[in-house]
Amino acid sequence: MSLEHNENIEILLGFLEECQEDLDEAEPLFIECENSTRNDGKPDSDTINTIFRLFHSMKGGAGFLDLTTISSITHDAETLLDLFRKGEGSLKSEHIDLLTNTCDLLREIIHQTVTTYDDSGFEVEVKKMKARLGKAISEIHGTGKSLVEKQGDATEKLSNPVIHDAEPEPEVDSELPANESNNSSASLTELAITPEIVEQFVSEAEQLLDDAEQYLLGLEKNPADRDLVTKAFRSFHSFKGNCGFLGFADLESISHAAESVLDQFREQDSVIHEKLISTLLEFLDFIRTALSQLSAGKTPSIPALPGLKTYLAAVVQECNSTEDTSESDEHSDFKEVADSLDDTMQSEKLKTDLASHEMETKDDVQLLQSGNNSSKNTDDSIETDKQSTLKENNILRQDKKKPLEQPKQHKQYQTIRVDVEKLDRLLDLVGELVIAEVMVSQNPDLKGITHSMDRFDKAVMQLDKITRDLQDIANSIRMIPLSGTFKRMVRLVRDLSHKAGKKVEFEILGEETEVDKTVIEQIADPLVHIIRNSIDHGIEKPEDRLAAGKAEVGKLTLEAEYIGGEVWIRIRDDGKGLKREALIERAREKGLLDNDCSEMSDLQVFQLIFQPGFSTAKEVTDISGRGVGMDVVRKNIESIRGKVDVQSESGKGTEIILRIPLTLAIIDGMIIRVGNLRFTMPLTSIRESLQVRKDIITVTPDGQEILKIRNELIPVVRLHELFEIEPTNTTLESGIITIVENEGRVAGLFVDELLEQQQIVIKGLSSYIGKLECVSGCTILGDGDISLILDIRGIIEQAQVSSRNMAKLATSYEMN
Amino acid sequence: MQKSSSIDNDLLDVEYVEEDTQKDKFLTFRLGEEEYGLEIRNVIEIIGIQRVTDLPDTPKYVRGVINLRGKVVPVIDVRLRFGMAEKEYNERTCIVVVNLNEMLVGLIVDSVSEVIDIPAGDIETPPTMKKSAKNHFLSGLGKVGDTVKILLDLDQLVQGEDIEQILEVANV
Incomplete structure (x- = not known):
């Protein structure tokens, strides 16, 4: 894909930004996994799944944008994660190291790609990383299956749809052997599918879905209108055909299910049930959600697909059974549905089998499987209770809830990305507006006016209110939660404590606190310095802690809260604290103090650690336990008009408080x-x-x-x-x-x-x-x-x- | 902006027209007895003299800052910049606001005259006979009828070295 056009570059940059966010999100999760592994030997499945999804979406986007390096490395990481997800391997600390290192490499690659629009140039590093990942995978797998060989797969554009094709085929065939388009789809996807084709497909699909929706809504009013049934059927059918051509198996499968239901009513005289229509409308929503994934550069998938189908079949059954039972047709209908239910389940089993056999298809099967798992239990219950309609209904209620709730988890915040420059400009303009407003309302010319100014005053008051509101909103636009910055510290704490051989429990509080974007940029460095100090010099080694009568695991807390017009960020440890005498002695040696200091307050003594000369010499830190880069901390914080306070009690711990004003402007x-x-x-x-x-x-x-x-x-x-x-x-x-x-x-x-x-x-x-x-x-x-x-x-x-x-x-x- | 690519013809035409209308055009202003010229493309607007807020610790020719519709713009007294005698501001005194590398700067001049065309052929490089430091600010001499306009190098005028420093170097 050529990236000459600005639009494409925008897409690329958008993707890279997303990747960075994904990585930011994934890193703390790794640590979380590691911690939970330590506790009960098993990683939390939700966490692993989230990480897996993050990597999966990165891979998908990279594949779409032809970023082969990123896509291949994320693919390997994903494969490894998948093993833990399925519980095939036990997650060890070295795996976390490996995966966090992968994140680092990805960051580097992304960093370069942002400027060069090209992710090549990391061949050596990537090869090494892939070898490590491959090794880890094969170790877990034990089968010695050469994974390194198949790495090329992931780099192939849109290879996923091909994989998709393999699974639903048995199901499709068993239900409707007459449908030919499915069989040929596998070979058709061999054709190059360009982004233009996909784009065209999406717009056409939207049209078809809109049409189908209109027809279905019409049917709701006129259930007997056979013409509408046919039209709706045709819309679904065309859509299915397109999906088949492009190899979007989930979409094809779901539209096929909808189509088959409509088909029955096309030929029979029976009236389509209202409930069935609403079910089909819900199906449309699922298809739309999947389509939006496609527009976002991902492979469309409907994780809840099997559940949905089962649900549809059950609704059909339910609707039919409520009809007059004397009709002979009904029995065959019922049977048909029951058959199709069996088929669905059979095909699901098939899929599960396929999954365990075919390594290549793993990632995509996973998506289907997660859907399977959720509907599995209810499937079983359907089987046993098939005859008793009433009971079944209840269970189906539950089943219905599940697939409907699932996509909601993926629902994204309604946000748009805006150039920061535009935001700054907006803020400037609002600032100017505030000034202009004051210039009008307090204009010296007004003083000469003697008659009543009630209406003018009212208008000015209104203007004043709007201006203030606008100012508030403009300021809030630049406010970003601290969570991103805080989460990055999780990794830092882990790495540092491992290196220093200390046990540290890290707690983050108030991460949702929002501060100005400039503040975020300015506090990352200070936080790193402070946390490094806390772990290096504050928190003692486990044996020392035990000797001092403290818990073996040190506690480090990072907390943010609003206090007055400021945001206070506290970094608190329960380490050995600052020793007043040692600080004074050191300051004297350095020539920072030359007279009697006995009357200095503790606060003044602690402020000494911010002296530039105080921090550089290594032995200072050995004595004081503090001081590395603390002058940097103060400079950064002061540049955003903040303050740094230190509180410490020898032997009990230290607390450093960064006090930062809410707005900078x-x-x-x-x-x-x-x-x-x-x-x-x-x-x-x-x-x-x-x-x-x-x-x-x-x-x-x-x-x-x-x-x-x-x-x-x-x-x-x-x-x-x-x-x-x-x-x-x-x-x-x-x-x-x-x-x-x-x-x-x-x-x-x-x-x-x-x-x-x-x-x-x-x-x-x-x-x-x-x-x-x-x-x-x-x-x-x-x-x-x-x-x-x-x-x-x-x-x-x-x-x-x-x-x-x-x-x-x-x-x-x-x-x- | 790449002018070499020839895909978007319409867009380029507009650009050329704009370039054309500004080409060879100079805003002339008066300082004492002489007329000076500035390339029009750098000129944003011309305003009358207004209240200037003094700044501490700045060279004398930097008179301070003005409020240009909410923007804080520094102003330079061109007379003082050239080392000429200070003159009291009057109703003819103007501030020429120029844009130099996305930075707004106001130039205080005695009075603004007109916008004129000086084709490149009528511009001569300043003579180097006299070792005058003021030539430092010149980009050329424009011949207009019988008169000569002194064309200024805005970059040097605004950001160049201080006249005292130049003179010092010249004297040594």
């Missing part, structure tokens, strides 16, 4: 005035604002002003000097001092006036300006003016650089 700001300029300060960094008296001001010889407030020495930063503005007030007593805080450092900003507190939309300064020392961005105020957002951290830093003496003073204060 909007903050609560305090607008202040200096001279004729208005600046905005993030409200979160303001501790208090006050007017000062002369007696608390001290001026150092080099001119630095210091305030003594409640026993605390606070250096003053005159904003007008920093920004070179002509201020209204020049003496500290006449203006306002706003005490701001960042990472434990405090400064008093001297401003002229506090104006108001409001939500502001953060805008970046142009890339032309680049990063400024004391400004983190800007916002547009209600009157259209631009207000710069002060970078409190930068200002405090600059203040300390500008006055070395003061900086020393401030630092020594902090230490004390």
Whole structure:
């Protein structure tokens, strides 16, 4: 298939994205399997089935898109999984390793394919992986069947339908030997089926199904209309023919069943029962679901097929038996149905036999089998209770529920994929709309109007409400649950704990918590660092834990929750915790601390682990048990305006809390005035604002002003000097001092006036300006003016650089 | 956009027309006594002078940022960029908003004159006789009737080195 057209590339990229999601989903399931295996020796069948399905759909999509590498490797993994699914092999830890490694390789391939649109170039790795998979398969299988040889199969495009053909044939033949199209289908599928043909088939099929539905609905009103029966029959018949041609066995089989029912009424005089019509309509729904699989690039399959057929036969029987029994035709009818019931069951047995014999057909048979299994029990009961219609009815009720519920499990969320750029643009526009709305509602021109403005005010209120709603929705679009990121950690914990020889029980809580997309991107790395630290240095070896009187298995919890306007992500372990003395000692050695630290709070001591110099040396981590890459953690979290807190108790464990604001685009700001300029300060960094008296001001010889407030020495930063503005007030007593805080450092900003507190939309300064020392961005105020957002951290830093003496003073204060 | 492929003729025609209408066209503006020209394809719009918010820690010619319908756009005073004397803004002062590599920048000029055609044949490379740093910003000299328009290299004007640095190098 040529991938020159954008449309195809889109399909390809869509598929690759799906693959990544599938892999993301599969990985934690592997771990889950491993855990459950450890507990009771058997993997959870639901989990294995889910994984199997994920791989199967990847394989199907890859086959459709001609991604031979991906399709062949997923095929092998699927084969292996299948063995565990059927309980033929016991799932061991090395198998999990093997399969997770397969996932890694697939990720690599996908990563490349996203840019090159081609999945070749991994021949060596793929060969190795396939050899390993093949080995695992043959070990389990024991038969020594050479699986490596048949790997080519999976790469053959649309090889699956051919396989499908093999199974339903006996059934079709036994029921309707006259139908010729089935027999030839196997050879026809040898012809190349291009995506165009499939596309055409789908659109034609939709038309036919719509027609059939119309006729059936018409029949419901006019059950005696023989013409409608014939038309409906014809629609099903044409559809069946098309399916046969393309080798979609499930579709063919189900439409055949529907067709045969209609056929009976075509020739007889008996009136078609209402119940039968609704059953046939349900069949149409199943066919449609299967068709949508086809449009999605998968092989259409109806897992509930056998159950459906049995159900249909029973409905036919039921409908017939309710008719006048004196009619002689009825008996033969009844018999016919009973025969067909037997046939169905026979064919199912055949299928099961085929399944165990034919390795090639395995994957596809599986789909049918899963359907079989669900209907098996009820099938048996049908057999025994065949004569007693009443009882049967009850069971059939249950049976009916089953096949109807099954497809629902696969029902996908109604979502569309949208280019992130478009989303960002939407968010920008909404931001601009919010500003524009304020510009209208608070327009200075309105002040001149003296007459009543009730209607205007009402309209503005309406506009305001809609704007806020729109803003909320736009923001929520970018919100993504943390589950994806959290699930990736499951694998990390497993690998790390194996490597470190530690036993760790990993618990994830609140994974449904949603955060901004940017946050997701920014917290993955910090989480890895923190979890690595917890396992490497926090949680002790099993024997040490036992010696310390703790449970052998360490506990690591990853938890997310909304607290106020923030999302808190906690990483908690019950390891040995941080040792205050060791941290201080280490900091001294590194020259990070130079005075007496006995009065430092634990919180301050723990903050030391975020010092860049603290983390690099290996022996530091040996002593402290913490520190690798923690400065990276803090930097990443701060870049999304978050905070990192550490709580720890020696010997009991450590908890690291990442506090992240909910939205990145909007903050609560305090607008202040200096001279004729208005600046905005993030409200979160303001501790208090006050007017000062002369007696608390001290001026150092080099001119630095210091305030003594409640026993605390606070250096003053005159904003007008920093920004070179002509201020209204020049003496500290006449203006306002706003005490701001960042990472434990405090400064008093001297401003002229506090104006108001409001939500502001953060805008970046142009890339032309680049990063400024004391400004983190800007916002547009209600009157259209631009207000710069002060970078409190930068200002405090600059203040300390500008006055070395003061900086020393401030630092020594902090230490004390 | 690949212009070489010839499948979509209709689409390409439109493109050519657009290219054609913009080709050889220059927006001229005045700084002091001289007329300058900018290629029209970079020009987004021309607005009157409006309130500019100062930025700290920026070169003097970067006057600050303006609010262009909700977009924050930095503005450069071209006079100061060229090292010319500062002039008070008046009602004729304009901000020419240009798009340079998807980045919007406003250029403050004394006044905007007109849009004119200067065919490539009438453009001469700037003479290198005088070692003037200001030539750094020139892309050519356009002859229009009796007058000469100084055509500017927008890239250099906006993102090139600071005039002081260039002068320093020239003096050494």
